[in-house]
Amino acid sequence: QVQLVESGGGTVQAGASLRLSCAFSGYGFSTYVMGWFRQAPGKEREFVGAITSGGSTAFTDSVKDRFTGSRDNYNDLAVLQMNSLKPEDTGRYYCAAMPYDRRTYHDPSSYDYWGQGTQVTVSS
Numbered sequence: 034q035v036q037l038v039e040s041g042g043g044t045v046q047a048g049a050s051l052r053l054s055c056a057f058s059g060y061g062f063s064t065y066v067m068g069w070f071r072q073a074p075g076k077e078r079e080f081v082g083a084i085t086s087g088g089s090t091a092f093t094d095s096v097k098d099r100f101t102g103s104r105d106n107y108n109d110l111a112v113l114q115m116n117s118l119k120p121e122d123t124g125r126y127y128c129a130a131m132p133y134d135r136r137t138y139h140d141p142s143s144y145d146y147w148g149q150g151t152q153v154t155v156s157s
Contacts, residue, residue: 035059035153037128040072042151049118049155055111055128056146066112066131068144071153084111085137091138096122118155122152125150131152 041053055067068083080094084102092100099117104110111128125156131142 036116037129037130037146037148039126039128039148039151042153044112044154044156045118047155047157048118050114051153053113053114053115053116053126053153057109057111057130061132062109063106064133066134066138067102068129068131068138069102070115070127070129070141071110071122072127072150073124077115078127078141080139080141082113083131085134093139093148106128107151115153118153120155120157123153123155 036058038056041051045051063087066083066085069081070078071081072078081096082091082100082102084090084104090102101114103112127150128148130146131144135143
């Protein structure tokens with residue numbers, strides 16, 4: 034059974050950086066596509082970015098010049114580095130795991146496992 038635990042959220046001012054981590058427990062982390070989603074109050078969950086098993090990344094347009102993704106296959110960890118944060122980045126951030134590359138990174142239904150999320154609040 035796969036479990037995901039996010040950490041690293043917090044409250045920061047606009048322009049600051051945060052580094053979110055997603056700890057994966059279970060078998061076969063290196064083969065999973067890891068995705069990041071966020072949900073603001075009253076809004077639907079939206080795709081932020083994803084990293085494939087080979088380390089390729091894809092990000093939504095609103096963050097692609099500010100966020101980067103990485104993975105540590107030795108420690109079963111996925112990382113989302115968020116720079117130049119804006120108030121509109123506020124939300125609960127979730128990591129998700131896709132057991133094989135379905136190529137539909139933006140679709141939440143493509144992911145089999147989800148963490149509980151970590152809150153990110155960016156003040157102006």
